[in-house]
Amino acid sequence: MSPSLxxxxxxxxxxxxxxxxxxxxxxxxxxxxxxxxxxxxxxxFLRVKTRVPSISLATVYNCLExxxxxxxxxxxxxEREPSRYCANLSEHAHLFCSHCGSVTDLPVHTPMPxxxxxxxxxxxxxxxQEVSFRGTCAKCGQHPHSAAQAPPLPxxxxxxxxxxxxxxxx
Amino acid sequence: MSPSLxxxxxxxxxxxxxxxxxxxxxxxxxxxxxxxxxxxxxxxFLRVKTRVPSISLATVYNCLExxxxxxxxxxxxxEREPSRYCANLSEHAHLFCSHCGSVTDLPVHTPMPxxxxxxxxxxxxxxxQEVSFRGTCAKCGQHPHSAAQAPPLPxxxxxxxxxxxxxxxx
DNA sequence: TTCTTTAATAAGAACAATTCTTGATAAGGA
DNA sequence: TCCTTATCAAGAATTGTTCTTATTAAAGAA
Numbered sequence: 196m197s198p199s200l201x202x203x204x205x206x207x208x209x210x211x212x213x214x215x216x217x218x219x220x221x222x223x224x225x226x227x228x229x230x231x232x233x234x235x236x237x238x239x240f241l242r243v244k245t246r247v248p249s250i251s252l253a254t255v256y257n258c259l260e261x262x263x264x265x266x267x268x269x270x271x272x273x274e275r276e277p278s279r280y281c282a283n284l285s286e287h288a289h290l291f292c293s294h295c296g297s298v299t300d301l302p303v304h305t306p307m308p309x310x311x312x313x314x315x316x317x318x319x320x321x322x323x324q325e326v327s328f329r330g331t332c333a334k335c336g337q338h339p340h341s342a343a344q345a346p347p348l349p350x351x352x353x354x355x356x357x358x359x360x361x362x363x364x365x
Numbered sequence: 366m367s368p369s370l371x372x373x374x375x376x377x378x379x380x381x382x383x384x385x386x387x388x389x390x391x392x393x394x395x396x397x398x399x400x401x402x403x404x405x406x407x408x409x410f411l412r413v414k415t416r417v418p419s420i421s422l423a424t425v426y427n428c429l430e431x432x433x434x435x436x437x438x439x440x441x442x443x444e445r446e447p448s449r450y451c452a453n454l455s456e457h458a459h460l461f462c463s464h465c466g467s468v469t470d471l472p473v474h475t476p477m478p479x480x481x482x483x484x485x486x487x488x489x490x491x492x493x494q495e496v497s498f499r500g501t502c503a504k505c506g507q508h509p510h511s512a513a514q515a516p517p518l519p520x521x522x523x524x525x526x527x528x529x530x531x532x533x534x535x
Numbered sequence: 536t537t538c539t540t541t542a543a544t545a546a547g548a549a550c551a552a553t554t555c556t557t558g559a560t561a562a563g564g565a
Numbered sequence: 566t567c568c569t570t571a572t573c574a575a576g577a578a579t580t581g582t583t584c585t586t587a588t589t590a591a592a593g594a595a
Contacts, residue, residue: 260554275582307477309458318503332488420581448581545586550583560573
């Protein structure tokens, strides 16, 4: 593979011909790194637009797809809501707050192989897992009022009701 | 509320005013019960149409929503694919086969409270969890050929390639 | 039974998130 | 510098799902 033996660093590296590093991709990635929330494509678009005013929504979608394909970013889906994106690559689950609509990362503290919990028939192989919870986030859970399940709202845009949801058997 | 004291059984029951039991709803529910697969709304529509030819797709969507809201059926989502539906109410995860596109139920054998695996900040409450895996199903895993991730195909419509996906740390 | 009230239905239009198409632009290598 | 090719902006197209409207049928009342 490496025809010569000289130690020039460029030669040692295996010609990584990955996606080009463009201004738009950098801006999209940095917008995701800047905050620990989970913006949708449109939200990313609005954030990036302040830095790269000429960017288009389609380009944001492209960048997000490229970043997700190369594993730098995770796409997070919940029911049929718009996809959200997440730059946290460490193992974690997602908590979707029924009250304020926010998404919180829940880090793993005791990794558990799938087959210790689930029955996996012979021949099954697992390459990826995704765990998501519905409930109330820490902020909403601190005010024990009560209300029906709210539609997705701007996170913590109001302080009012929530449902304490007494953890049923899962 | 009950003005009389007579003990007619109808009086003892707390007037369960649930959704009406219609031919369409019965047919949709039974179509889901009939097989352990995970059809999309369109697939349910096609199956039910053989029994109730006049049914419309919108009605299938309505029935599925009603059944899901009343907890008789589970809506199953994976990335941005069309929603699928599942009549299995016991606790299980879902395996999405990268090779044939099928969805398999993985029953729980050792239930595990979320907080034994994930770090839940103070105040967080969990009301529902959803676990899904990507990998290869038992049928596809039995033929150790190899290929790139396939787009959703009719399950087991071909016997060819798959990726044995050597379980990375999850 | 017949009437009344109200929910459910069929059909198709509308909607929203995403993807695709096109011609223009810019990166990186020859 | 020139060439090749990926990327971009803009907007059209696609697709799964929801909404709207007039019609039909279920369940309770008379």
